[in-house]
Structures are given as C-alpha cells and as structure tokens.
Amino acid sequence: xxxxxxxxxxxPFLFSLNFEKPLSFKENLSLNVxxxxxxxxxxxxxxxxxxxxxxxIPISYKWDLHKxxxxxxxxxxxxxxxxxxxxxxxxxxxxxxxxxKVPSNSKIxxxxxxxxxxxxxxxxxxxxxxxxxxxxRCFIEIDFYGEKEPFDLKLSTIVLGFKDFLKSQRSQxxxxxxxxxxxxxxxxxxxxxxxxxxxxxxxTGSLINNARFDCKNYVLTANHCINNESTANRxxxxxxxxxxxxxxxxxxxxxxxxxxxxRATNQRSDFSLLEIKSQxxxxxxxxxxxxxxxxxxxxxxxxxxxxxxxxxxxxxxEHKLVLDGSFWKVPHYEVGATEPGSSGSPIYNMSHKVIGQxxxxxxxxxxxxxxxxxxxxxxxxxxxxxxxxxxxxxxPDNTGVVEVEGMDSVSCYRRHMRxxxx
Numbered sequence: 001x002x003x004x005x006x007x008x009x010x011x012p013f014l015f016s017l018n019f020e021k022p023l024s025f026k027e028n029l030s031l032n033v034x035x036x037x038x039x040x041x042x043x044x045x046x047x048x049x050x051x052x053x054x055x056x057i058p059i060s061y062k063w064d065l066h067k068x069x070x071x072x073x074x075x076x077x078x079x080x081x082x083x084x085x086x087x088x089x090x091x092x093x094x095x096x097x098x099x100x101k102v103p104s105n106s107k108i109x110x111x112x113x114x115x116x117x118x119x120x121x122x123x124x125x126x127x128x129x130x131x132x133x134x135x136x137r138c139f140i141e142i143d144f145y146g147e148k149e150p151f152d153l154k155l156s157t158i159v160l161g162f163k164d165f166l167k168s169q170r171s172q173x174x175x176x177x178x179x180x181x182x183x184x185x186x187x188x189x190x191x192x193x194x195x196x197x198x199x200x201x202x203x204t205g206s207l208i209n210n211a212r213f214d215c216k217n218y219v220l221t222a223n224h225c226i227n228n229e230s231t232a233n234r235x236x237x238x239x240x241x242x243x244x245x246x247x248x249x250x251x252x253x254x255x256x257x258x259x260x261x262x263r264a265t266n267q268r269s270d271f272s273l274l275e276i277k278s279q280x281x282x283x284x285x286x287x288x289x290x291x292x293x294x295x296x297x298x299x300x301x302x303x304x305x306x307x308x309x310x311x312x313x314x315x316x317x318e319h320k321l322v323l324d325g326s327f328w329k330v331p332h333y334e335v336g337a338t339e340p341g342s343s344g345s346p347i348y349n350m351s352h353k354v355i356g357q358x359x360x361x362x363x364x365x366x367x368x369x370x371x372x373x374x375x376x377x378x379x380x381x382x383x384x385x386x387x388x389x390x391x392x393x394x395x396p397d398n399t400g401v402v403e404v405e406g407m408d409s410v411s412c413y414r415r416h417m418r419x420x421x422x
Contacts, residue, residue: 050360092161100128221344305345
C-alpha cells in the first residue's frame with residue numbers, strides 16, 4: 001500500500017464527459033450508501049484583524065472511516081468503496097485524515113451527483129486533505145482492484161463551511177479589484193500573491209524570490225496565520241484568484257498548489273516563510289516577487305491582498321511609512337483598506353519590492369488608517385538561527401544582498417538568471 005497526501009482545488013463548474021466518471025456511475029450502482037449526518041449548531045465567530053479569517057468550523061473526529069463505508073464487489077475483480085456526508089446547516093465540507101492508505105491502483109472521487117464530480121490525483125506523503133467541496137452533501141468514492149477491504153482511512157477532522165468564500169463579493173465598498181486601472185502597473189506582482197486555505201481558515205501570502213534565483217517556492221505570510229509544520233502541510237495555495245475585469249467579469253480561481261513545509265517563523269515581526277512542496281504548474285504563470293531589506297522608510301506603498309477571502313484587491317499608501325518597532329506603520333490609505341483575510345499580504349515599496357507582510361491594524365473603508373506590517377529587514381536578520389529569520393533561506397550564500405529583483409516563473413523552466421543589487 002501507499003500513503004498519499006491528497007489535496008485538490010474545487011472549482012464551481014461542471015465536469016464534462018471528457019473527465020472519467022466514478023465506477024459507481026458507470027455500473028449504475030445505487031446511491032443508497034452509509035450517510036453520516038452532521039446536524040450541529042455553532043456560533044459563527046466574529047472576524048478580527050490580527051487573526052486568520054475563519055471560513056469553516058473544524059470538528060475533531062477519531063474515526064476508522066474504512067469501517068463505516070459501503071463496499072460493492074463486481075464480478076471482474078473491480079470494487080467500489082463509498083460513504084456520504086451531509087451537513088444541512090452549512091455551505092461546504094472539507095476533510096482531513098491522519099492516515100489514508102489505499103491500493104496504488106485506486107481512483108478517488110468526491111462528488112454530489114453526476115453534474116458535480118471531482119477526481120483526485122494523489123501526491124505521495126502521509127496526510128490526506130480534501131479542501132472545501134462546494135456542497136453540504138458529498139460522496140467520497142474509491143475504485144480499486146484486488147483484495148477485500150484493503151484500506152486504512154483515519155479521519156481526524158471535518159471542516160463545516162459557513163462562509164461561501166471563493167464565490168461572491170463580500171469585502172467593503174472601498175476595495176479595488178486588481179484588474180481596475182489602479183492595478184495596471186502591478187500585473188506582474190499580482191501573480192505572486194496567493195490566497196491560502198488551511199483547516200477552515202484563510203490568509204494571504206506572496207511567492208518571493210531568493211538571491212540564487214533558483215526557483216525555490218518560498219511563500220511569505222504571517223506568523224499568526226501559519227506557524228507550525230502540521231498546518232503548513234495542510235495548506236492549499238490559490239493562484240490568479242481574481243475578477244477578469246474591473247468590478248466583475250469572469251471569476252478566475254482554478255489554479256492551485258497543495259502542501260508546504262515551514263522553513264522559518266517569528267512572532268517579533270509576525271512572519272512565516274513556507275516552502276511549497278511542488279512547483280506551481282507552468283500554465284499558472286506565477287511570479288516570484290522581489291524584495292528589499294532596506295531599513296529606510298519608503299515614500300509610499302502598495303498592498304495586494306484578499307480581504308474577506310475575496311478576489312484579489314489593491315490598496316495604496318501615497319505617503320511615507322513609519323517604522324514602529326518591528327513593524328511598518330501605514331498612516332493612511334489613499335485607495336482601499338485591509339480586512340480579515342488580508343493577513344499575511346505583501347506590502348511593496350514604490351520600486352515593486354516586498355518590504356513586509358500584514359500583521360493587523362485598525363483600517364476600515366470609513367477610517368482607512370493605522371495598519372501594521374512586519375518589517376522585512378527585521379524578519380531577515382533579527383532571529384537567532386534559520387528557523388526564526390529569513391537570511392539563510394533568501395540569501396543562502398551570505399552575499400549581503402540588500403535587494404533582489406522579481407522573476408517570472410518562465411525563468412524556472414529556461415534557467416534564466418537575473419542580476420541583483422548589492
């Protein structure tokens with residue numbers, strides 16, 4: 001048997017006949033299978049800055065799920081295992097397994113009916129995570145050959161979704177879509193900004209370059225979002241999640257990359273550096289943002305973020321920032337603001353370099369002032385070793401580089417190198 005880390009991104013469109021269907025549909029097996037009803041009531045938590053945005057309620061379970069599902073055995077040696085979940089008070093479901101062992105020839109599906117089927121491609125590892133499935137009822141099906149009941153499925157968490165994120169517009173009235181005219185000069189940098197889903201929570205982060213220009217997939221986000229290896233392992237990174245036009249158009253968010261390792265984290269400047277386990281697909285056209293550890297206050301700043309888990313927005317500060325301890329203080333936004341869900345978002349200087357990530361603050365659309373961003377130059381060198389600072393990861397050869405330019409991901413396939421500034 002093999003162990004799999006399985007994470008996938010669920011899109012709201014219907015799968016066509018070009019996608020393989022579960023064996024239960026091909027063989028017209030009855031949908032009358034074991035259903036687990038989750039009919040619990042919970043108080044919806046209030047969103048606050050300085051905390052990750054909660055979009056679902058994680059409930060701990062210790063179930064050997066393979067013992068609860070139904071098996072159907074066909075004459076040709078093929079077999080089907082299925083189970084159903086229904087949470088009538090919620091909008092979507094997500095599942096986390098401590099163990100997910102299945103035969104290597106298995107095919108795995110999550111679905112509601114024939115119109116909403118999601119095949120899952122496994123990645124070798126030890127944990128199984130199914131991110132939000134866009135329905136409060138779903139079936140999990142495993143199609144396989146061979147021995148009877150060959151599974152070990154240890155379910156640890158079900159997340160019950162109460163916020164219909166990745167679908168509708170919820171952020172405040174002043175927020176500006178990244179594809180509005182205000183974002184015209186930031187179209188490269190926007191491709192580095194990622195929405196991060198993890199165990200019922202949502203934050204923002206940015207893919208950043210390093211002094212070797214060697215395509216390491218480092219994501220800078222907030223310590224108060226992700227600060228341990230287990231959470232990093234379960235994270236899913238959404239790319240290009242935005243409206244195609246200013247104020248609407250097509251909602252784009254089909255691109256994702258699963259799973260990361262925690263490389264460094266520190267509460268002092270509220271940063272975490274993650275390394276995604278696999279290369280984002282070439283067609284995602286991600287961008288590795290440049291950065292600066294110059295300690296001098298920049299004359300203005302730009303923030304690209306996902307407020308309230310909304311499609312990508314852009315905010316502007318047109319005046320000089322203030323260094324307040326380990327944080328850059330934004331005195332007043334001229335365009336936009338930030339909200340829960342923006343946590344971890346990159347703040348750029350006017351040279352298009354990342355200089356920090358959002359910790360929190362007090363800004364709203366009615367009072368767009370006084371937000372705080374962990375200062376990059378503090379995060380770079382203030383820790384005691386590689387587990388608490390950026391230096392060893394972003395300048396591994398100890399060159400003393402002060403700034404690193406951004407890099408398009410096409411360079412990762414062409415091995416093209418760009419200069420940096422000392």
